[in-house]
Amino acid sequence: MRRLLAALSIAVMALLFFGTSLWADEGPYMLVRVDVNPEVKIVPLLELGLDIVDGVRDQYLDVVCFPGDLSRIRALGYQAEVIIPDMVQYYAALSPTEDMGGFRTYSEAVTELFQIHDDHPDITTEVFSIGQSIEGRELYVIKVSDNPELDEDEGEIFFNGLIHAREPIGMAICFELLNQLTDRYGIDPDITYFVDNREIWFLPVFNPDGYVYNEQIAPSGGGMWRKNRRDNGGGSYGVDLNRNWGFNWGYNNIGSSGSPGSETYRGTAPFSEPETEAVRQFCNEHSFAIVLNFHSYGDEMLYSWSIPYAPWGYTPDNATFQMLSLTMQQWNGYVYGTAWEVLYEVNGDANDWQYGEQTEKPKSYAWVFEVGPSFWPSPSSIPGLIAENMDPCYFLIDQAENYMPTAVSLAYIDGVIDDQVGGNGNGGLDPGESALFTPTLRNNGWETGTGISATLFTPDPYVN
Structure with a gap:
């Protein structure tokens, strides 16, 4: 996901229509490297609605696809090489003795949230649900602050993970930060200051249905389901919850897809999914100075705007995003920039709504952190991936003082x-x-x- 697609060719190319994948059982999920040298038009590839996970500008893109998608890629004239023929088997082999690849299960995550409050009732709210998923699971949140049940005039910040069900490292970072804040309160002076002077919110599991589905199909870890579990009909399931937000929703078929089988299917309307609608209402009830949305993978920090076309491209606060990201880069070493500069253009994503929607709520400075080298990193690498993002998290907590002077x-x-x-x-x-x-x-x-x-x-x- 390196600095690719900084300037997409917008030329429209006549092509045959190839439907995108409809079923999760079309064969194994594959990682495919597609040649995109400067002579290649990439828009037709993007319009297939596949998940682009890595790449180098003017060289290649790595995409997740099914065998049928690979045939469609090649039929469009692209050179494509299979890097991993079966990603589920590949990830499972990294942790053959671990449940969920060394990550918490959904039930373990819920249990731990409640236990954190039981252990630290003076600095955490009771765990409560902000809504339910499409299959009826609760979206649980918790706040850390010195007077947790009061809405004080303190800077608010919101951390969330697992909006994409195959990206559990975000949940792990949320829990590590949550445990550090609560366990070290009254001991570490910096943490004590943050808890006393901020309202710090966590939603570790944004997409519980998709994550539970991955538990069911790959209990040792490596499940490749990405979307939620809405029944779209015709054998197709799921909406990409990071294409279902109301800001620039459905702007084009490059940054999201209108096909229900696509990995980037945006849904039938903005906020059509109960998960995104619940988080929308939650954000509207607060004044989050900063939102940090954890994803994987690629070692990147992305911010708005997510599309390159006028009047978008860069926000009025681009210099602020750049300077804050430069500071965080000294700790995690991640590439930073707008989504379309670093990775690829996106529409209907959480970042742009959180920053761009300023009528329903105040402006939030929002980032996506694309953490690590893969969706399901080896268990031995998980602690390091978490640790490299602790200082950036604390830095943003510090910055959330209703905007630093x-x-x-x-x-x-x-x-x-x-x-x-x-x-x-x-x-x-x-x-x-x-x-x-x-x-x-x-x-x-x-x-x-x-x-x-x-x-x-x-x-x-x-x-x-």
């Missing part, structure tokens, strides 16, 4: 030595010679800084 810090200093005039010309800074230093300042806050002044000094008595 101007906070200027020194980013770096460039120095230039010029001793050709008035010096000995050896390229070194010798006694009596001068150098030009250019400091670069970084505003880590949300507000525009004006009238900034700074003083450079050194304790070295030999430097003036």
Whole structure:
């Protein structure tokens, strides 16, 4: 999912219609690498509605597909190589002795949520449901704060995972952060400050039906179901919950699909799914300064806008997104940018609604974190993937202070030595010679800084 599709060719190409996959039993899920050199038009590939999971711009795209999809890809004239012929078997082999590939089951996740409240009733709300899934499972949330049952004038932040059922690392990160906040409260001064001065919300399992379905079809982990479990009729199931939001819903058939069998099927209407409607109402009841939506995979931090066309492309807050992402990159090393710059264009996604909908609710600065190297990473790699995202999470909690004021810090200093005039010309800074230093300042806050002044000094008595 590297820097690909930064500038899509919008040329319309005549092609035969090829229907997208309708059934989960059409054969194994495959990982296929498709050649997209600069001479190749990629729009027809995108219009197949497949899940693009990785790639390098002007070189290749990695897509998840069924054997029938592979035939359609090749029939369109693309060169395609099978990287993993059966992804479920491949992931299961990574953790043959582990339940759910080393991740919590749905029932274990629910049990742990309730246990966290039982263990820390003074700093957590009771676990409660914000709505039910299409199959009637509860969407459970919990808040961490020093006065959990009060709605105080404190910055609010919202973490969620598993909107796509085959991406459990987001749930794992939510639980690690939740446990650290509650277990270290009163011990770690930074965590104590955050809990005392923020309202921190968690929805670890956004798509319970899809995740339970993966438990059923692949109890050792590696289940490849992505969508929810709506019965679309005709043997097709599921809506992509990250294409079902109301902002730019159904903008085109590149960033989402109107075909019920597609992995990116957007549903019959915005918020047609009870899961997205429940989270929409939940967001409207709060003033989340920041929302962090966990996904996998690709090691990326994505923000709005998710489509490149005017008047979209970049938000008015693009510089803020860039600076905050640059700060977080020092911890997790992830590539960052708009969805269409880094990965591919998307429409009807959560990020754009959370940021762009400013009538029903205040603006939220929203990110997608695409975590790790695969949907079901090896159990031994899970702790590291969680750990690399803890500091970014704490950083965003800190930033959620109803938007941080101007906070200027020194980013770096460039120095230039010029001793050709008035010096000995050896390229070194010798006694009596001068150098030009250019400091670069970084505003880590949300507000525009004006009238900034700074003083450079050194304790070295030999430097003036």
